[in-house]
Amino acid sequence: MDLAQVEHLSRLARLGLSPEELQTLLGQLTAIVAAVDKLQEADVSSVDPTAQVGGLYDVMRADEVAPSLEAEQALANAPRKEAGLLRVPAIQ
Amino acid sequence: MAELEPVIGLEVHAQLLTKSKMFCGCRAEYLGLPPNSNTCPTCLGLPGALPVINRAAVEMTIRTALALACRIPEFSKFDRKNYFYPDLPKGYQISQFDLPLSLAGQLEFEVDGQRRACGITRVHLEEDAGTLHHAGEIHTSNFSLVDLNRAGVPLMEVVGEPDLRSPREAPQYLRALRQLLIYLGVNDGNMEQGSLRCDANVSLRPRGQREMGVKVEVKNMNSFRSLEAALTYEVGRQTDLIQRGMTIVQETRGWSELEQATVSQRGKEEAQDYRYFPEPDLPPLKVGRELVEQLKAGLPEPPMRLRDRLLDQYEISAEQVLVLTERPQDAAYFEAVVAAGAPPRAAANWQAGPLQALCKAARVEVERCSISAGELADLVRMVEAGEVSGSTARELLAEAFESGASPAALVTERGLAQVSDAAQMDAWVDDALRQLPKAAADFQAGAERALGPLVGAIRKASGNRANPDLAARLLRERLARPGE
């Protein structure tokens, strides 16, 4: 792992890390990834991946309408709003 | 340089006509609601909220896939597609990545009367995003406003193979797909309002070459016309670049209606890495054979096959078939009219003509209008048997359409049945000849046209009840024996 990679991760995840933070993170991630590289020793040639435990499948609901939140409730926690809409800086 | 061949594939997103959203109980019908009034913790992406799959959306997707002759794998799952955007509340879209609900089908469509088939890569299910409003022009505005009423509406994606070979084929493919979705009752086909959306992948290659050229994704086409215009422009742009020895950049371009050109959207998005992984909040789906068979059995006759059958079974024209198969309900109505005893061609004329005009004006579907198939059949039969004149029938149809009465009953009620009684007809013929001696003379002198005014006079005298064919025959007989 190198600094460019950590920068890329920071950008992808919108972490906004400073150069010093990136440097610290690089060291820590390098150590953690080295530790989790233990995985490469396991013989997984004959197993399927497990994404979920419990063995559930086909859990679905009937197509029925349930009450929504009031618009005021929905926006109650929003820091910036305008005319019932959420306000964000321009896309570009 | 070898001739260049366009290679085009379409990705179509269709909002499903469910009652509730894909993963929560908010309404799927969001148009016209006050902003952010159709949300709940789940579709708002609040911390802690969880999704639950809407069974109807899954079934609609499988039905669509079956109608497109897709394979339905026994195991399917949802995945998270991760990216940040203000219309995507959770920071990921729940979609399907490597194990979609269906794979490998095909769609038949027509171009210039020729049948073509396009492969369908897959049909999968995902959720729609919210909507963004920009103050003023998107390029100059310094903020955007977000409405999440649409967030989480079930969205089915039909991914087509890059089998289309000209911009002309694309709208035809899309028309056929749109009609199929409408037949299935899974989508309303409204491109303008965005319930049906289309993106295209476009590349060029020398004819005969197998490898694909560099692919450009074109977005923002919200009509058949703009789809064809955008693709025509894009093929032209790429052709021009290649002919000038320049390379095509793999990118996303948006169709600008204003500029009538595709515009690069690069810079808007960084290199994307969606980091798909299995959605841990949703157990996988195991679509059983039983369900597949059950859904298959409930499929409507596909439009193409229905058209072939109607053309084959009834003596009606290809144009009439096209009109009568716009929606499956149209065809069903037609077949009910015929089954009730109306001759097919006349039934088609009456349904596609006067009745459809009345329905359009009243904004009501034919199967919901006040004229039942049996009532139309009765009326058509009366016209065909000469029992009522065409123009009277049209007037009565309009009246009955309004009032809900039976048009055939009105005929009897008002004594509007066409008169063919000999004595009465003779009297009207005598009157007409007296009124228009010049016309009579002209006809006898060989002017065929002069018969018209004479028939018209009889019609008028009879209050539209005289059988016009009989009137004409009687006039001919009388005028062929001068001196009597």
Next chain:
Amino acid sequence: MTLLGLSISELGRRLRSREVSARELALEALDRIARLDPAVGAFLRTTEELAMAQAEAADRWLAADPQGAPPLCGIPVAHKDVLCTSGVETTAGSRILEGFVPPYDATVVARMAAAGAVVVGKLNCDEFAMGSSNENSAYQATVNPWDHTRVPGGSSGGSAAAVAARLACATLGSDTGGSIRLPASFCGVVGVKPSYGRVSRYGLIAFASSLDQVGPLTKTVEDSQLVLSAIAGADPHDSTATTEPVGDLAAALHQGVQGLRLGVPREYLAAGVGAGVREVLDQACQRLEREGAELVEVSLPSTEYALAAYYVIAPAEVSSNLARMDGVRFGRGEPAATSLVEAYESARHRGFGPEVRRRIALGTYVLSSGYYDAYYLRAQKVRTLVAQDFARVFQQVDALVSPTAPTAAFLLGERVADPLAMYATDALTLPANLAGLAGISVPAGFAEGLPVGVQVLGPYLGEAVCLRVAAAVEALSDLWHQAPPGTDG
């Protein structure tokens, strides 16, 4: 002794006989929190108004139908701050949710309320439940009530400390890799991690969705059973909650261990397990044997890979689960930001602490193109191996017994600078999360004056056998009524 030092069933008896009212219990809890919590730091906020309203309702219920009122009716409880409480600020220990007031209750919160429990406050935890010491809370460090220089364990440290210090009779925590069992062990209380899907996660602010479970922390095994019975069961809002019936968990408490085969995983006694901890376990095992259980050594060979698999899967899910923390629908707002990316980055940079950032970055890495197969997919396969190990041993034994943690509570600050050392704290608890098993930590003794728990693991949906064994350990060690020094007044 404070009334909050009594078991729930004893308090229930007194509530029903009108010796004490729910209102008095709530006031005592709030009074104790006011007096004792400044030193412990278990509570992020108290909910006086809600508590008094619920207490009065509970008193009415108890008066109207003393025998029909549920066992938790009138009992003071508190919730880890990762559980959404309608109308009550819920922060998950993070700055990014400062001021966030959910418009809805988590299913478990609603079920506790429906059972008549009285909520006295919200409990501190590591930010988004990521941590083993509670030191990752953005707000305050909770200390171990037994030794204020030591950590309470994490991430449900506030939940464990509150019960240990008798500030609430029962608390809810969440366990993703040991976050209930570890602090329970460190603070000398009982903590239950139910099988995955046994309890609804709806309204639990997600850490790692395929691993998270909500569970109780209490003084006694019976208390935990009462809470578990109140919150467990299917939920139409959580697709991963099982519809398998919960069954009568109370029956398990008094069955004893006669005839049970209990396995001790060899790998769980390996290097790193302290001598004091080992001694507590050995004594517990000897007592269980005397009571008629058969103890056998078993092997879970994939244990050595479990930590690595966990630290790929959990961060991967974190990186996605925390993407919704974007400052748009909730958060503090970034008026200075001139672009969308800047607003996102500013909100998240200011809002997330170092451990959360670290895990998001790690999770982003293991899911990114080019690394997915080597890390995420491989970790999922190792997860299968870990589950297969357990499935194999549960064909031979009824339950497993092991230390909950390699050591007793460590010193504040001891592992903050070394993420890997901190991660290793969970080595004995996280395999059960990977496999989705039931687990309990029950106090079994002391090592150098600090509480030490024993972990009982059962098969999937094996809550009953875990409770059965844990109840036996509890009865044999008989130390649940020992309160930390200075908290018994």
